Amino acid sequence: MKKPSVELKLPILPNMELIATQTAEVIARHMNLTEDQSGEISMALIEACINAFEHSKTDSNVFIHFLIEEDSLVMKVIDQGIGFDKTKVEIPKIENKIGKDERKRGWGLQLIQELMDSVEFESTSDGTTVTMKKNIKH
């Protein structure tokens, strides 16, 4: 049987990431996830959407695919921007930001990796796909 999935197409407008989190909350309830799991999925999704909105440097839409599996939820955030080199993204540390000129932002990838069980990035000059997986413990 085909696995159930949900697809969203978001325009790059302020706070559109909240549409994604509202959808994620409905899916989380369907999958009987805990409040903590649901919150972690929503937070990771917010950060992935913001990265796509801010860094894709394009005004095209961002696509989000939710794949509901028996023991996991997979979310793909797909943009059609110019791509990015993950190896050039530094791991942020608050000690390096407080009291220094370094900008305070730049936490998105770190949060996604901490909150999800696995994260994969595929990026080319035609766009980026972030695939995030949350394992479900029954």
Add this chain to the structure above:
Amino acid sequence: MSAFIKSTKENNQIVIIETDGYLNNEGGEAISAICYEKIKGGQHKFLINMAGTKVVNSIGVSILIEIIEKLQEVDGKIGYYNLAPIVAKTFNIMGLTKYSTVYTTEEEAVGAL
């Protein structure tokens, strides 16, 4: 005042800011505007009641890091209470809990700050 700021009050010389809604860049800037104005007026202790804020993003939380930095210049302090579990976890991952404190209740926070 921004709709994100539900109320402000003072308790034992601590400025308490109650928020309502999504802590994004606009929400963060609404908090910082109040804090910076109060710092100019000589107040150095702040608490944020986040009972009405169930969703945050890292840009909004980064503005709290800027406030922490500003408060270090005046030997001030900031704390938070009534945090949703994911908000507390986000603060922990981003390291805010190394430079500020998460409390359970206003009473505990006012007593400790």
